[in-house]
Each structure stands twice: as C-alpha cells, then as structure tokens.
Amino acid sequence: MERFLDHLRVERGLAANTLEAYRRDLARYRAFLLGRGVRDGAMAAAEDVRGFVAHLSAAVHGDGRRYRASSVARALSAVRAFHRFLVREGLAGDDPSAGVVRPRLPRSLPRPISVEEAARLLDGPEDPSPVGLRDRAILELLYGSGLRISELVGLDVDDLDLEEGSVRVLGKGGREREVPVGRAARDALARYLSAGRPALASARSRGALFLNHRGGRLTRQGCARILARRARAAGIEARVTPHTLRHSFATHLLEGGADVRVVQELLGHASVATTQVYTLVTRAHLREVYLTAHPRARRPTTAGGR
Structure with missing residues (x-):
C-alpha cells in the first residue's frame, strides 16, 4: 500500500489532505483484510471488498454516529484505485473491486447564503x-x-x-x-x-x-x-463555513447569468459535471421565488377560473 501511496504523491501529485484520506481508508481496508486472514491485498477477492463495504456501512464512529454513505463511497473509491494500481503494475491478475456496487448517495445540494x-x-x-x-x-x-x-x-x-x-x-x-x-x-x-x-x-x-x-x-x-x-x-x-462562501460565489455567479463553464474554470473543477450541481441550486431558488411570489402558483383555482 505504501508503494501505491507513493504513486499518488509523486506521479499524480495529490494534495496532502487527499493523500491522508487515502491513507486512512486503506488502513481500515488493510485491518479488515487481516481480520479475515488476507495478508496481501493482491490476494483479496470480490467478497472481501463487498464485506468491507458492508462493514463500513454498519460501523459507527466513537460518538455513536454511523458512517455516511459518502464516506463509504470514498473508501470504496480508494480501494478501487488501489486494486487497479496492483493490476496495472502486474502485482495482481484481476481487480476484485470491479463489480462491487457503489453505495447510493442521497443528492445533497450546496447551501449558499443569500x-x-x-x-x-x-x-x-x-x-x-x-x-x-x-x-x-x-x-x-x-x-x-x-x-x-x-x-x-x-x-x-x-x-x-x-x-x-x-x-x-x-x-x-x-x-x-x-x-x-x-x-x-x-x-x-x-x-x-x-x-x-x-x-x-x-x-x-x-x-x-x-x-x-x-x-x-x-x-x-x-x-x-x-x-x-x-x-x-x-x-x-x-x-x-469557508466552503459556504465558495458555494455562494458559484451560485451567485450563475444567478447573475455566468456560463457554467466559466464558473467551472474559476472554481478549478476538473469536470463540468461537478459545477453543474450549482445550476440545480439556482433552479431550486427560481422555483421557490415563483411559488412565493406568483398569485396563482399555489392557490387552487375555483370553477370558472374565479
């Protein structure tokens, strides 16, 4: 796993915080595999990866809170990247994570301030x-x-x-x-x-x-x-939070008529799909304004249109 983390740091140039998240998730995966008697990640099977996902989904933090679906999905992404690396480097014959279903994530829209x-x-x-x-x-x-x-x-x-x-x-x-x-x-x-x-x-x-x-x-x-x-x-x-202001920056630009691809460049998003979540926020805002302001948006009409 250390070789994989070195690859992330040197060849992919990941930020220190992202690397630390990979390290934590893979440390949990390693501990889980050891508990099942698997001492080498290259020997893991699909049922081991599925078991790890199920284990995290049922686990709780020290304060009693369950792991969020997004945290489980992030851990699975780290495991997938690790197994793809093993295959690419010729250290494993196949990728046991390829067929494991990613946890379904609830859509969570950014919450900007007005x-x-x-x-x-x-x-x-x-x-x-x-x-x-x-x-x-x-x-x-x-x-x-x-x-x-x-x-x-x-x-x-x-x-x-x-x-x-x-x-x-x-x-x-x-x-x-x-x-x-x-x-x-x-x-x-x-x-x-x-x-x-x-x-x-x-x-x-x-x-x-x-x-x-x-x-x-x-x-x-x-x-x-x-x-x-x-x-x-x-x-x-x-x-x-500081990220609230980043959300607000993007949302207010789009509400002001900025093109989504311009906002993508300003935010530094690698994919425009990441930026497009803010268009959903502006649509939700438009709908809220319409329902609040238009006299016939909510009130049912009577017979004859009166």
Whole structure:
C-alpha cells in the first residue's frame, strides 16, 4: 500500500489532505483484510471488498454516529484505485473491486447564503486593527474569488498581482490556475498588506500571505473560526463555513447569468459535471421565488377560473 501511496504523491501529485484520506481508508481496508486472514491485498477477492463495504456501512464512529454513505463511497473509491494500481503494475491478475456496487448517495445540494447575507457579512463595521484588516481581506477573497480554504491559507504574497487583479492558486491535484480578484477584495488586500501583515509578521512568516497572531501561516481551522465569528456578528443564523462562501460565489455567479463553464474554470473543477450541481441550486431558488411570489402558483383555482 505504501508503494501505491507513493504513486499518488509523486506521479499524480495529490494534495496532502487527499493523500491522508487515502491513507486512512486503506488502513481500515488493510485491518479488515487481516481480520479475515488476507495478508496481501493482491490476494483479496470480490467478497472481501463487498464485506468491507458492508462493514463500513454498519460501523459507527466513537460518538455513536454511523458512517455516511459518502464516506463509504470514498473508501470504496480508494480501494478501487488501489486494486487497479496492483493490476496495472502486474502485482495482481484481476481487480476484485470491479463489480462491487457503489453505495447510493442521497443528492445533497450546496447551501449558499443569500446575496443580502453576503453583504451583511462583508459590509460589517470596519476594524482597523491588523487582525481586523486580515479578516476583511480573507472574507472578500473567499467570496469574491471562490477559493477553497486550503488554497487560501496556502497563498504566498508573491501569488497576488493586485495591479492586474488576479491571484495564482494551486488547486487539487497540483493544478495551477489564475483567478480574478474583484475591486472590493483588491482594496481589502491592499490595506492588509500595507497596515495589517507588517504588524503580524515575524521571522517565521516567510512568504505566507495570511498570518496568525504569532506570525505563522494561518491554518484552515483558524480561518474557519474567523468566519464563524464574523457570521455570528452579522446575525446570520445559518452555519457559515469557508466552503459556504465558495458555494455562494458559484451560485451567485450563475444567478447573475455566468456560463457554467466559466464558473467551472474559476472554481478549478476538473469536470463540468461537478459545477453543474450549482445550476440545480439556482433552479431550486427560481422555483421557490415563483411559488412565493406568483398569485396563482399555489392557490387552487375555483370553477370558472374565479
């Protein structure tokens, strides 16, 4: 399995978080196989893979919650990739996972905040402190450019081109893309770079764009806490995470008339099918507005049309 993980890291260039997810899922698979007396993954049979899927589907976390179907599906994807690798490398004769049915996933649509809620979040009281300038720049960039949280905290100062209005982003699978930065985000970033970051910087900062109060690179968890705090202050009741702003970025662009393939490029999705889930959100929103606003959308008509 270590050889397979090396392949993912070196040849496919997967991100550290994705690699760690593969490692966890394959460690569970290895432990399950050992429990059935299978000491070599190349010797696993289809019933072993099906048994692993059934085992995960019935398993519970330490707090009593059952594994979600999406978690089981992700683990099966890792197992399939592992067995395909063994066949490709000549280490196994066949792929025992090929005929195993993937768990049926319930359709889960993204939950963006509204345009009005986004305005409340971003247009809150100005905080001229270094941390306040940093937080405003983070919010404007997350919503204004649709970055993943891992992309945002991984940014270096040199990735920004405020004059051109763009940011260079290293996305999933090591794919690099250039994303536009709007006027509001450019202004917030300029203020942070001139008056915020210098006050936070220390010898350990190096090129990191967003810094914590100790001068180190801001973490994903730190960024999530910032956003949760700002959402509460703006009176937004729904849970708002960094990915919520990414959902909102995509949904609001499509509602404004943007082409789905343009949104795909901005989000850094490898497939347009991933982006098209946001078109379902906008259709759901249109239907909700219609049913709420049109006088004859819900009310049954009487005989004779009166």
